[in-house]
Amino acid sequence: MKIAMLGSGFIARFYATSLHAQRRTDKIVSVYSRNIDNAERFAQEYALPHFTDQMEEAIQNPEVEVVIISLPNDQHEPAVMACARAKKHVICTKPLGRTAAEAKRMLDAVEKAGIFGGYLEDLCYTPKFLKSLESINNGDIGRVLWAKSRETHPGPHSDWFWDIEKSGGGAMIDLGCHCVEISRNFIGKNVRPLEVMCWADTQVHPIDAEDHAIGLVKYANGAIGQFEVSWAFRGGMDLRDEVMGTEGTIWINSFLRTGFEMFTSGKGGGYVAEKAEVDKGWLFPVGDEAHELGYPNMFTDMFTSIEEKKDPLETFYDGYIVNAILDAAYKSAKTKLWEPVVLEVWRGDDTDIYDKGIKSYDKDHYLIKEELLPNGDTKLILKHKVTGKVTQTTNTPREK
Ligand SMILES: NC(=O)c1ccc[n+]([C@@H]2O[C@H](COP(=O)([O-])OP(=O)(O)OC[C@H]3O[C@@H](n4cnc5c(N)ncnc54)[C@H](O)[C@@H]3O)[C@@H](O)[C@H]2O)c1
Secondary structure, X not given: OEEEEEOOOHHHHHHHHHHOOOOOOOEEEEXXXXXXXXXXXXXXXXXXXXXXXXXXXXXXXXXXOEEEXXXXXXXXXXXXXXXXXXXXXXXXXXXXXXXXXXXXHHHHHHHXXXXXXXXXXXXXXXXXXXXXXXXXXXXXOOOEEEEEEEEEOOOOOOHHHHOHHHHOOOHHHHHHHHHHHHHHHHHOOOOOEEEEEEEEEOOOOOOOOOOEEEEEEEEOOOOEEEEEEEOOOOOOOEEEEEEEEOOOEEEEEOOOOOOOOEEEOOOOOOOOOOOOOOOOEEEOOOOOHHHHOOXXXXXXXXXXXXXXXXXXXXXXXXXXXXXXXXXXXXXXXXXXXXXXXXXXXXXXXXXOOOOOOOOEOOOOEEEEEEEEOOOOOEEEEEEEOOOOOEEEEEEOOOOO
């Protein structure tokens, strides 16, 4: 693929480093930045043949097959519209929009233009996430009941994030978009998100948006998605997921504890890992940050999907659903009520009747619980199918 990069900041660099790493064949051929000096510097660092301070020029460059949007949140929509006009495939960083209305306009534009719209939700491509999802789809942990995802760090690195007009919100829109989509994948993307209950507050910073939030997303099959986000967390970037199923459990720690621990007196110093607050003492570096964060798998899926004319794992439609869930979360934080997830488009299941998989013990009873006790007895707790009465029986092992 020949790529135009829009933006030359933090995420543009992460993406470019992943794309141009090792012997990858997909290459950025043009970069746009508002500031021509930044565009030139980026082009030099990644050995790009073209740079510009005109967005349309990068998009319309005849060499360019796909455009990556790495601009602040308020710039996603105009950039997507420019790609639609130029009929260039587009992949956009998260969150897709500041609101569901904005995301829906972007979804409509790419579908009307007949171009590819990929949603760059990298945390749904990490090696640990993909392996977990495979296990869940394989039935290893049974029916998912609760999926919690947490992203917290000490706050973002550029002014526009902290400006509610440009970003669309605080920690919730910035980090909650990852958490919502992670849980949604684990619970099942075909399952309709129904309503959201959320607490959000500005606990530390002098800003209009929230710097800390916790939310619950109720799904039509009875499962609960939970997100925990903060821009006030101290100690680095904490990315953790927990999934509870009827047959098992998954715990993932994607960043702060990856099994790599290092002590240094601070003699060397410098960059340790994204949002790490210290560079001496006991440190928790990340072996290959881009890979741990899912970027190479994500781009492989995006470009293969363009070539094979199929949907990637994460589409503009998914970005729209995430925005709709977050819209409900923002509303709930204000009203302090469960707020419905309003979806103008829903392409998943419409049922809210799901098999709970209740186990029969015999023709008259359901099995509630079976447990082996320390004395060797097995206790069975049963519920009568007709009367509803709960009883227990104890099976004592016989001496041989
Ligand atoms: N894990 C992830 O997927 C991840 C991580 C970080 C950021 N992001 C997303 O990437 C996007 C950019 O964030 P960032 O961290 O790179 O920010 P950044 O501030 O580091 O970089 C933003 C870039 O956009 C340019 N820019 C700023 N305002 C502009 C405007 N009005 N018009 C045109 N260009 C403008 C800046 O000059 C810079 O090149 C955001 O949507 C953010 O949510 C995603």
